[in-house]
Amino acid sequence: MRVVLGEDLTLLRDGLIRLLTAYDMDVVAAVDNGPELLTALVTHRPDVAVVDVRLPPSFTDEGLKAAIEARAQVPGLPVLVLSQHVEPLYARELLSAARGGLGYLLKDRVSDVRRFIEAVRTVAGGGTAMDPEVVAQLLARHARDEPLSRLTPREREVLALMAEGRANAGIAARLVVTESAVNKHIGNIFTKLDLYPDEDGNRRVLAVLAYLNA
Amino acid sequence: MSHDPGIFRRLVRLTLVTCTRGLVQAVVSVAGLLLFFAALLSLLSLATGIGILLVPMSLLAVRRLASTQRRWAREWSRVTIATPYRPRPVEITNGLIGRLQRCKWLLTDPATWRDLLWTLVGVPVSVVLGLLPVFMLVVGVWTVVADLGAWFFGLWSTAPPGFWGQVFFLGLLLLVPTTGPLLLRVHAWAASSLLAPTREAMTAQVGQLAESRSQAVDASAAELRRIERDLHDGAQARLVSLGMNIGFAEQVLRDNPDLALNLLAEARASSGQALTELRTLVRGIHPPVLAERGLDGAVQALTLSLPLPVDLHIELPGRASAPVESAVYFAIAEALANLIKHSGANRAWVQVEYHSGKLVAIVGDNGTGGASLRPGGGLRGVERRLAAFDGVLALTSPVGGPTVVTMELPCELSLART
Numbered sequence: 075m076r077v078v079l080g081e082d083l084t085l086l087r088d089g090l091i092r093l094l095t096a097y098d099m100d101v102v103a104a105v106d107n108g109p110e111l112l113t114a115l116v117t118h119r120p121d122v123a124v125v126d127v128r129l130p131p132s133f134t135d136e137g138l139k140a141a142i143e144a145r146a147q148v149p150g151l152p153v154l155v156l157s158q159h160v161e162p163l164y165a166r167e168l169l170s171a172a173r174g175g176l177g178y179l180l181k182d183r184v185s186d187v188r189r190f191i192e193a194v195r196t197v198a199g200g201g202t203a204m205d206p207e208v209v210a211q212l213l214a215r216h217a218r219d220e221p222l223s224r225l226t227p228r229e230r231e232v233l234a235l236m237a238e239g240r241a242n243a244g245i246a247a248r249l250v251v252t253e254s255a256v257n258k259h260i261g262n263i264f265t266k267l268d269l270y271p272d273e274d275g276n277r278r279v280l281a282v283l284a285y286l287n288a
Numbered sequence: 289m290s291h292d293p294g295i296f297r298r299l300v301r302l303t304l305v306t307c308t309r310g311l312v313q314a315v316v317s318v319a320g321l322l323l324f325f326a327a328l329l330s331l332l333s334l335a336t337g338i339g340i341l342l343v344p345m346s347l348l349a350v351r352r353l354a355s356t357q358r359r360w361a362r363e364w365s366r367v368t369i370a371t372p373y374r375p376r377p378v379e380i381t382n383g384l385i386g387r388l389q390r391c392k393w394l395l396t397d398p399a400t401w402r403d404l405l406w407t408l409v410g411v412p413v414s415v416v417l418g419l420l421p422v423f424m425l426v427v428g429v430w431t432v433v434a435d436l437g438a439w440f441f442g443l444w445s446t447a448p449p450g451f452w453g454q455v456f457f458l459g460l461l462l463l464v465p466t467t468g469p470l471l472l473r474v475h476a477w478a479a480s481s482l483l484a485p486t487r488e489a490m491t492a493q494v495g496q497l498a499e500s501r502s503q504a505v506d507a508s509a510a511e512l513r514r515i516e517r518d519l520h521d522g523a524q525a526r527l528v529s530l531g532m533n534i535g536f537a538e539q540v541l542r543d544n545p546d547l548a549l550n551l552l553a554e555a556r557a558s559s560g561q562a563l564t565e566l567r568t569l570v571r572g573i574h575p576p577v578l579a580e581r582g583l584d585g586a587v588q589a590l591t592l593s594l595p596l597p598v599d600l601h602i603e604l605p606g607r608a609s610a611p612v613e614s615a616v617y618f619a620i621a622e623a624l625a626n627l628i629k630h631s632g633a634n635r636a637w638v639q640v641e642y643h644s645g646k647l648v649a650i651v652g653d654n655g656t657g658g659a660s661l662r663p664g665g666g667l668r669g670v671e672r673r674l675a676a677f678d679g680v681l682a683l684t685s686p687v688g689g690p691t692v693v694t695m696e697l698p699c700e701l702s703l704a705r706t
Contacts (some may be wrong), residue, residue, distance in 0.1 A: 083525045085558075089532045096536070128520070158524050182525075185531025187539045 080111035108136030115144035122198035128158040150174035177203035202239035306468030314418030361476035372485030374401035428461020446540035504676030526562035599637040606701030631655025657689035
């Protein structure tokens, strides 16, 4: 799996390279600023890009902008965005170009190495990996909305896990229930939110995120 | 139990106080005419060049007289007359240039001319209003003494005034304690018409305050941004890498214990560095020693970490408020950092004192001089920070040295905490 890495702090860049390499990924380019990142993404067209939101030269959201621009030039380019803090606004901007795998995680998540690698692979495979923090903020924004308030506490848990990008099996394992129980909850959620039940896992996730983002 | 001096004694005291004040005012304003003419002459002597020396002297004397009259208005009649002068420019240097700057500062301030005008036109006002109560007192007393004498000795030395005349003069005497203070107050109002700041001056001052405030806001916003950056790129990043290393070590512990050991060692180093960075950052926000020991101890601690000997003389009768302490501390720190970087000095001194409502901090060195307040420089930043507290910074740094940075900040001190 070919990876392009955009991270300006040497310490973290080297750590991430070592980590990704140890899990049989090939870091084809590791850059430390926005413009070079965009060039690298467009020329290498990697299987997945791992990108820090804040990069030089402006130290604002250069990384995010480069990722969004690259997705406009290379439709479907999978991007996993890392950041010191998560911002629902950035999640919305990323989701607006919804084709292709997408991840938005707190940098802290790299300490859970196995799940981080899993997230990289999910995104590379066209899936979604949203940080629980992002999902929580999105849910909090809708806490008092009419359709969401009709969900049972268990259904809200399932919704949150689904928004993070987890597959049914993963949700079932996490909540210690059977997959068919999860299926039933998801059916209920979609009915209550007036969403079209889709068989395809990731399109379903995106529908949920789009709903939360609206 | 307090002693009541009785209505009669109070009236007598009020009469005497009022008359004394009126007399003082009249005499001082007449004497002020001398100052007026001296100022006039010094202005004329500008043509010969000597005026450069004389003008500041005479005009400042006029200013002092006007300030005294403002104080009297406040203390005697409770009429507050605000001080209208423009602030003394910070960059006044020594020597001839400095004299010229001083002249320009005084001559371009409209308040100078209004003071001067009052020194002239205030004279008749002060004489009439000041001497009127004295006149009433003298006439009244004379009548009483003369009449009492006549009644007592049963003889008239002069033709007796008519009954109504006696009532009138006696009435004048009794009026002194009531109208006297009123006359003083009228005088104070008259004075404030020229000695108080004009509306334009007030507007200008408000503008100045707004500017120094927005500069201070800018400075503190930049400061917050710096702190956020330091945290983001420093401690936060180290903690992320720490977590990553530990997590990685966890994964490879069984298969590759050597790698796991390396990762853990790196993690430990990373945590130590994160702590160091946090400590440095905290010291940059509010040094713990400043909170614990105040300005005195903090400046001492600061100078201990410098690579050159610093003579310290700190004499503060109490502690300033936390924001003031912090502003002064960072001002001194910046001045010292500047000194280390640029002056080439091998000796420095710091003096912190408090007198007449101002905290004065002076940082000097024996270096090569030539420092300037260039825009974007550290001292310019200090100036902005101090401006938020109405403080000023003056720099003298002739080429060849020595450099002296003087910072003044009006503030109040609380009693020393022990």
